[in-house]
Amino acid sequence: MITGRQIREARALLGLQRSQLAARVRNITTATIMRAELVDGEPPITTAQADALKEALERAGIEFTSDPPSARLRAAEP
Template identity: 45%
Template sequence: MITGRQIAAARALLGLTAADLARQVELPLATVEEMEARATACPDDRSEVEVLRTALEKAGITFIDERVTSAAGGPGVRLSVPLSTSHDTDVSGTVQYPEMAKDGPFGAGG
C-alpha cells in the first residue's frame, strides 16, 4: 500500500507537477490531487493507484513500506535508477555502478 504523501513526494523527486503526472498517466488532475491529499494508505483495489505506482516506479521511484528499513521508520520514497534503464555489465555479468566505482574499488556496489 502507498499513501498519498508518498505519491506527492515521488512526484516532487521527479520534478513533476500534479498536472504533468496526470497527463502522463492519462488520469484526471482531480484524481491525482485527491489521491495525493490522502494521509492514509490509498486503497489497493483502485486501478488509479496501480497506474500511478507503475508510472512512478518506471521513472525511478522506489516505494518504502512502513517499518521495512527501520524499526521506527514510516513509509517513504527513494529516487533510484529507473526500471527502464539498463545496466552495463562486465563479462562475468556483475553489475557495475559508475557512481560507486569512483569512490571505491572496481565492482563496488554491485
Template identity: 45%
Template sequence: MIVAAQIRAARALLGLDQRRLAEAAGLSLPTIQRMEASDGQVRGTLDSVMKLIEALDRAGIELIGDGQVSSDGGRGVRLKRCDSGSDAKTSDTDATR
C-alpha cells in the same frame, strides 16, 4: 499500499507538478488531486492506484512501505539506482559552480 505523502514526495523528487504526473499515469488531474488530499492511504480505484504506482516506477521512484528496510521503519520514497552506474553525481568542480 501508497499514502498521499509518498505521492507528494515522489513528485518533489522528480520535479513534477500534479498535471504532469496525471499525464504520465494516464489519469485525470482531479484524480491525482483527490489522491494527494487523502488522509493516510490514497483513495481511488485499484486500477487508478496501480497506474499511479506504475508511472512512478517507470520514472525511477521506489516506494518504501511500512516495515521495509529504512532508517526508521516508516514509509517513504527514494530514487532507484541507475543500473548503468551513472548516478546523478557531480564532480568537485560542478559542485562549486
C-alpha cells in the same frame, strides 16, 4: 498500496506538476491526483488508479519503501 504521502513525495522528487504526472498515466486526471495527495494514508481512489500511478512513478525512477511508507529516487545501476 501506495499512500497519498508517497505520491506527493515521489512527484516532488521528480519535479513534476500534477498535470505532468496525469499526462503520463492513462485515465488519471489532475483532480484524481490532487484528491489522492490530500491524505497521508490510503488515498480515496480506486485500486486500479493507485496501481497506475505507482507504476508510472516507478518507471520514472521512484522506489517505494513500506516501513515507513516513503518514496525515494532509485539508485543508478553501476
